[in-house]
Amino acid sequence: MGIQWNYPEFEVVRNDSRCIRCQVCARQCANEVHRYEAEIDAMISDESRCVNCQRCVSLCPTRALKIVKSDCRLRENANWNQDAIREIYKQAESGGVLLSSMGNPKPYPVYWDKILMNASQVTNPSIDPLREPMETRVSLGKKPSKVERDENGRLKCELSPQIQLSMPVMFSAMSYGSISYNAHLSLARAASELGVCWNTGEGGLHQDFYQYGAHTIVQVASGRFGVHKQYLEAGAAVEIKMGQGAKPGIGGHLPGAKVGPDVSRTRMIPEGSDAISPAPHHDIYSIEDLRQLVYSLKEATAYQKPVIVKVAAVHNIAAIASGIARSGADIIAIDGFRGGTGAAPTRIRDSVGIPIELALAAVDRRLRDEGIRNNVSLVVGGSVRSSADVVKAIALGADACYIATAAVLALGCHLCRTCQSGKCNWGIATQRPDLVKRLNPDIGSQRLINLMTAWNHEIKELMGGMGINSIEALRGNRLMLRGIGLNEKELQILGISHAGE
Amino acid sequence: MNPSEQRAPREGEVRIPSGCAIAAVISKSGERMSGEGIIKAMRPMRERSNGLGGGFAGYGIYPEYRDFFALHIFYDSDAVRTECETYLRSALEIVRSETIPTRKLPAITDEPLIRRYFVTPLRSVLASMQVDENEFVARVVMRINTRFDGAYVFSSGKNMGVFKAVGYPEDVGEFYRLEEYGAYSWTAHGRYPTNTPGWWGGAHPFALLDRTVVHNGEISSYDANRRFIEMFGYRCTLQTDTEVITYIADYLIRKQGLTLTETASVIAAPFWSTIARKPESERRELEYLRAVFPSLLITGPFSIILGFTGGLMALNDRLKLRSMVTGEKGDRVYIASEEAAIRAMEPDAENIYAPTGGEAVIVKVREGAF
């Protein structure tokens, strides 16, 4: 064996007095960390393969296992930290671009955690959601700037197409191919039962899932995988993906190994071929081109579906959003730089884009300053981790939130951040049939429903505390927020006061 | 130096929640009533105010100038008055300008200069701006209130006027000699702010053109409402609920052309579950209004009386978190935070009724009677 430049990141600690040699860990680990050595009747581990996905830990019947961070460290250096050095070794060996998955793990400020919410005391009453109606229903889409009446003076009640949601949270785009059939099925069923929407991502919609169309957002990305008339008509809305928070400015790459028969059919590409989405849409090099695509999709769907334009939060996001709001789009989805991904170049994931909190605050303000906030609804994601994040997002000005990482966590993901390997032991980011079947869609959808139901209760609780009984009255209600430990500039961008003010 | 460092913060520089008392009376036959009755109504509700703001609005009080906008303006100094009058003359024809008559009272102190102007927009200016006279006057009011430090327009409608001050409402009524005015409808307000603004402009009613609002409550939707309405040229300089409610009413009624009932179902929208039980056509309208104006839904406790030319509308929040009752006698309709206030105006008032949450009570003067 040659020089091993990088010592394994994790250590597998097995309590031999508890281990019963059942070999569950060996069977469960797609990375082949564990192995039974019959001669010595012992379980052996190869730590170098471990990604710390916790599958073995969760299934070991005697709780004999734990995975810990290896304490074998290089000499401490505040500038050349361990990761920086390890990555140099990796690249010196491979000559390749570093790949990662899931959201940006770096210690950038999380503004959600620096914002506090208000509650009623004395001057007005809080409202108890168990006793009084508390409304979280929202409708997304363009709102008219002037009401119209017919010849008898009655209101004309036609609205441009809208999406109705029972609560202001949707599952955001994850393509079939990057995640499994069972993961898609769980999302689709849960969204339908909850009365919200899930999103196909850029890989088309499996024929089995057309039945969930009324709660499906169908995505059109630069690769146009799986896009055809019936697909566009199947959804509740069509989303044009211009960018993704985890990798603004670049496209996607699904390796041929993940393009099996089903994925191939759904994406409409040959089996085993790499599915590469170009960085830009090659028919959109400017805002007027976007307008044409928006209207082509509206034509194709007879003006029956709202069109969402999804962009990554980048520096100039307020101006970009203002352009989109005038492009005919009904909804703008903004994805922050902490958003997840199935695979992205590490350097891009970790250092391109801006936090969603700031992007949202800037966009909401700009659209209001220009008097066009009503032209579009705003959906934000990347990353929304809890009902508290949702309530803060709405109070900053969002109409609804997109969640993906939180949803896959509910399905079993343990954030090992190696989705790109295709060996997800939890049956989510994989196409290997033996792994996919580990995710039971009955259980998966129920867990998603549980999570959303719990969040909805919490949202109501938080609203009630503020004396608000409808989500509309929370939207853009920044007076309900205060910053903690933020500087003047940050407060100004967020449009909130500091705690104590 | 920042003005707020020189003196105590003024209304608009801080947001001040307050509890309140409201009352109103209207004669459906358009008979004019002196201000004495409405002042009496406020006496039994003294507990609901704390002497930091009171005011009245009267409709039909300037019949001889019915075609002119009556601007009531507070000035902090003669200098700002001169400056502001120069601006007024550049935009409007002033047919009469005078000091509003008041009576010296120990309870009312620190009064600003209180002037009244009967004006009409200059035709030439109107034509060049391509707006109607209401929009024009509304813009003049916004401009004075945001650009002239120390000048504040607190009333701007035709044949109506607002009278307000720092003090208990009954003292404010006496101060302004309201017994000398005759109105077919009156509204009144006593304020209980949770700190001391001490500024006359902060008292209520709040008015824009002929629409006035008196309000009791603290709305929890304030910033959602404010940030929406400010998209349409309104500037919420006072940070009060009443101000934003007035602008919402102006926007929905004057700019969007909604009826009063439709306006009520935007700001105190029925719950989705209630809407679902309505007959088809009504359900469609209610769903439409909620979908189009979600940001104008007002939550949190409120009872308001909206005054306008020829009528009144009383409305509670949809949970009815503030008291409000109505009563009748002859051609008069009475509305107040407490029955005692109604009894003070009319001991024999009948049909005392507490409207439910979100139920709009609309009373109009008979067509042509004002």
Ligand code: SF4
């Ligand atoms: S799963 Fe646990 S008990 Fe079974 S072999 Fe592995 S470590 Fe031992």
Ligand code: SF4
């Ligand atoms: S989806 Fe699977 S591979 Fe990706 S981070 Fe989660 S557990 Fe790991």
